[in-house]
Amino acid sequence: MNKKTRILLIDITGDWLGSGAESGGRFAQVAQKAVRPLVSYPIGLMYLAASAKEVFGSEITCTIVSTALDCPSPTAVVRLAHTKQPNIVGIRALSMHRSMYQDIVRVLRDSLDDILILGGGPYPSCQPADALCDGQVDAVVRGEGEEAFVAIIEAYRHGERRWHTIPNVHAAGTPIRLDNNNPIRLPLDDIPFPEYSKSLVAKFAKVKNMSRRYSNHANIVSSRGCPYQCTYCHNIFGKRFRYRSEENVFDEIRNLYETHGIREFQFIDDIFNLRRDRLIGFFDLVVRHDLPLIFSFPNGVRGDILDHESVDAMIEGGTRYLFFAVESASERIQSLIHKNLKLDRIAENIAYASRRECVTGGFFMLGFPTETIEEVRATIEFACATDLTDGYFFVATYYPGTEMYDLAIKNGFEPSSEDGENFFKPKNGAYAFSAQELTGISRTARREFYFSEKRIELKRRQLPVFFSPKEITEITVSQITSCDIEEGDIGHDEYRRYMAPYFSFARRIDSMGIHFDF
Numbered sequence: 001m002n003k004k005t006r007i008l009l010i011d012i013t014g015d016w017l018g019s020g021a022e023s024g025g026r027f028a029q030v031a032q033k034a035v036r037p038l039v040s041y042p043i044g045l046m047y048l049a050a051s052a053k054e055v056f057g058s059e060i061t062c063t064i065v066s067t068a069l070d071c072p073s074p075t076a077v078v079r080l081a082h083t084k085q086p087n088i089v090g091i092r093a094l095s096m097h098r099s100m101y102q103d104i105v106r107v108l109r110d111s112l113d114d115i116l117i118l119g120g121g122p123y124p125s126c127q128p129a130d131a132l133c134d135g136q137v138d139a140v141v142r143g144e145g146e147e148a149f150v151a152i153i154e155a156y157r158h159g160e161r162r163w164h165t166i167p168n169v170h171a172a173g174t175p176i177r178l179d180n181n182n183p184i185r186l187p188l189d190d191i192p193f194p195e196y197s198k199s200l201v202a203k204f205a206k207v208k209n210m211s212r213r214y215s216n217h218a219n220i221v222s223s224r225g226c227p228y229q230c231t232y233c234h235n236i237f238g239k240r241f242r243y244r245s246e247e248n249v250f251d252e253i254r255n256l257y258e259t260h261g262i263r264e265f266q267f268i269d270d271i272f273n274l275r276r277d278r279l280i281g282f283f284d285l286v287v288r289h290d291l292p293l294i295f296s297f298p299n300g301v302r303g304d305i306l307d308h309e310s311v312d313a314m315i316e317g318g319t320r321y322l323f324f325a326v327e328s329a330s331e332r333i334q335s336l337i338h339k340n341l342k343l344d345r346i347a348e349n350i351a352y353a354s355r356r357e358c359v360t361g362g363f364f365m366l367g368f369p370t371e372t373i374e375e376v377r378a379t380i381e382f383a384c385a386t387d388l389t390d391g392y393f394f395v396a397t398y399y400p401g402t403e404m405y406d407l408a409i410k411n412g413f414e415p416s417s418e419d420g421e422n423f424f425k426p427k428n429g430a431y432a433f434s435a436q437e438l439t440g441i442s443r444t445a446r447r448e449f450y451f452s453e454k455r456i457e458l459k460r461r462q463l464p465v466f467f468s469p470k471e472i473t474e475i476t477v478s479q480i481t482s483c484d485i486e487e488g489d490i491g492h493d494e495y496r497r498y499m500a501p502y503f504s505f506a507r508r509i510d511s512m513g514i515h516f517d518f
């Protein structure tokens with residue numbers, strides 16, 4: 001086959017946004033942009049494209065789009081597909097975007113003939129049968145996709161259609177094999193770096209990233225796989241921790257700094273800090289090269305295996321934003337979800353990082369199967385007692401394909417497919433209280449956590465280390481609107497004065513009917 005193969009890769013991010021354009025006056029437009037979800041680089045698809053380009057060079061064209069930025073409605077997806085006339089479309093989706101994935105599959109099938117449609121990412125990996133959409137999707141790739149994607153393109157170019165013979169691929173009309181999800185064979189240092197063009201960097205600098213910044217930045221995936229056994233985890237990359245060398249990671253970063261002037265890097269590994277020697281070695285390289293770089297860890301680290309020396313290395317190397325995945329402060333729940341976090345160690349490391357003026361954040365989940373109200377309260381009390389500056393209180397979501405889903409069913413609860421679409425929104429679950437009670441508890445948790453005098457002081461002191469005034473406004477206003485709090489509830493005069501402009505902003509957007517989605 002000599003013809004070019006045209007490939008369109010669609011990363012599903014955010015929600016369908018209609019026209020995608022803000023409307024109204026300047027303030028309304030700023031506010032509408034502020035309440036939009038975070039948007040992340042389509043890094044998984046960028047890895048696929050880089051691998052395919054390395055093998056096929058100019059024999060293929062590869063366009064990567066993000067729904068939030070390039071095609072924010074099904075109509076826009078169709079328009080884009082008509083313009084690009086792809087031979088192959090790959091759609092990557094999280095489980096929370098299942099219905100958007102299905103919308104895209106439907107409109108593509110209805111509007112283009114003769115295209116090969118592929119699914120990939122967490123949702124198709126965990127629910128391959130569902131993601132085949134009754135045969136409208138030709139094949140789904142589970143887990144890591146670089147090798148499978150190259151093999152599919154190769155087969156396609158030779159007129160082959162036996163997708164199911166390719167490792168990690170499930171084809172429509174063939175039996176689903178759940179053992180068919182293996183890590184790629186290539187050492188991670190041998191995978192080509194994702195490609196960042198000038199226009200891509202500029203595009204993603206205009207939207208709120210995972211660290212809630214608007215900045216020239218890049219995402220770094222320095223490892224894959226995690227040996228822990230958390231029951232809510234999608235386990236996309238397997239249980240064997242594989243990692244890039246410190247030099248390979250630093251080469252990618254230096255290249256992006258020299259080519260595009262990028263100074264901010266978000267590590268989005270599942271567990272960056274599993275190997276202490278590697279963490280220290282990497283930041284040592286950064287310090288020795290004396291580049292003005294800033295790092296953030298918006299995906300969280302395993303906080304109980306850090307120590308002061310690791311935290312020092314991270315901060316001296318430029319880390320300014322560090323999230324800790326805590327989830328629950330109940331020992332019973334920690335054991336039930338197989339996370340088994342040492343809570344005293346994590347609290348100590350949070351305190352230490354915070355003392356060193358790094359903006360710290362915590363991830364918490366409420367509503368685990370069998371969880372009691374006392375256990376939820378213990379989590380909230382733990383969060384409030386820490387020196388975290390920031391935090392998220394999610395509702396535990398029982399995704400199909402996870403052990404937690406099976407546990408919920410064992411406890412007599414059948415999760416619905418809509419449950420996973422918003423992990424801030426309380427829904428019924430296999431816990432020992434009602435969804436209505438969970439709504440109240442979540443709002444109380446946010447109020448007690450975000451607006452204690454200690455937290456306001458931490459925010460006032462630390463947020464400017466990493467965030468611009470505009471970003472601080474967005475963060476603070478989102479926190480105000482996430483719970484029931486009024487300006488007059490802030491007892492301390494100085495803190496009330498500090499918070500006054502944010503309350504004023506929150507009242508103004510509320511009067512316009514613009515809301516953060518909590």
Ligand code: SF4
Binds near residue numbers: 228229233270
């Ligand atoms: S630590 Fe993170 S990546 Fe590892 S099993 Fe738990 S949730 Fe999954």
